[in-house]
Structures are given as C-alpha cells and as structure tokens.
Amino acid sequence: MAGARKPVVEVRRSQRRRRTVSAYRDGERVVVLIPDQFSRAEETEWVDRMLARLAAREGRLVRTDDELFGRATRLRGLYLAEYGDQAVPVSVRWVTNQNGRWGSCTPADRTIRISHRIQDMPDWVIDYVLLHELAHLIVPSHNARFWALVGRYPKAERARGYLEGVAAASGTPLTD
Ligand SMILES: [Zn+2]
DSSP: OGGGSOOEEEEEEESSOSSOOEEEEETTEEEEEEETTOOHHHHHHHHHHHHHHHHHHHHHHOOOHHHHHHHHHHHHHHHSGGGGGGGOOSEEEEESSOTTBSEEEETTTTEEEEEGGGTTSOHHHHHHHHHHHHHHHHOOSOSHHHHHHHTTSTTHHHHHHHHHHHHHHHTOOOBO
16 A cells, blocks of 8 residues: 555755745655754654645545545535436546546436546535536536526636636636
C-alpha cells in the first residue's frame, strides 16, 4: 500500500522564513520548509502537521466511482427527492475520454459520465456537475424546467461561473 508508507522527509531550514511552513512532494520525498529559528520540537511538530495536511490534500484526489455514486445519492435526496426512481442512475462513472464536456448523461440507459478534468475541483463544483447530469434523467433538454431543477442547488450559478472561468483559461470551449 503506497499510501501507508511513510515518506522520506527532507527538512530545509531557511533564514528568510519567519513563521511560514510549507511542504511539497518531490518524487518519493517530501520537502518541508521551516524557519531556521524553529527548535527541534517545533520541527517535529510541524513535519507531522505538514505530512497530515499533504495526505489530506492528496486523499481528496482519490475520488472513486463508488464515492461518485454515493455523492449522486446524497444530491438526489437533497434536491430531487420527489422524483424518486426517476432520478436514480444505473451507473455514475469517472471518464477520461470526454474532454469537451464536464459531464454527460444518457437518459435512455440511465448512465452518467463525469470528466476526470473536474476530479480535482472543489466539492461544490463536482456536486453541481453531478446534479446537472442527474436532472437530465428527469428532463433531457436544457429547457426552463431543467434549469429550475438545477437552480435548486444553491451554488449552481457560482459553479457555472467557476467552470466557465476554467474553460476560458484553458482555451477549451467546454459544454455540458
Ligand atoms: Zn446539460
């Protein structure tokens, strides 16, 4: 289990640093930058803290299909509860072959695919894309009824803005 292995830590002391500590992964190693004035005890404390922070950050990136399906179930309960089985997908999967879209839904076979490109985005953005595709199970087209369903999600507008910004910055026109 790679995740359980304790990484090799290289501590670098900097005279220019006063209070700030930072850490990053460099291949197999983790480099932790600390102020030169830190005591050994502070060094130990901060190395542990930064390793935990790195692990948490990297753990969030391990978003599985199971986690995605669980997320879909939670969103259905919150925003599409009255539709019951109508909003239940057969499968929800992460896919890497979908560069022009954040997500897609095939209402005929009730499958949803979410682009790996959003895998590292904040939870509330992933939730928006997922709810968008779940709403397509109920309303396939982008009509007023569809947007009313999506609009139940409080951060829908914010998430759309976020995604438009990412699309513009990457120069890729992305659609949903
Ligand atoms: Zn759509």
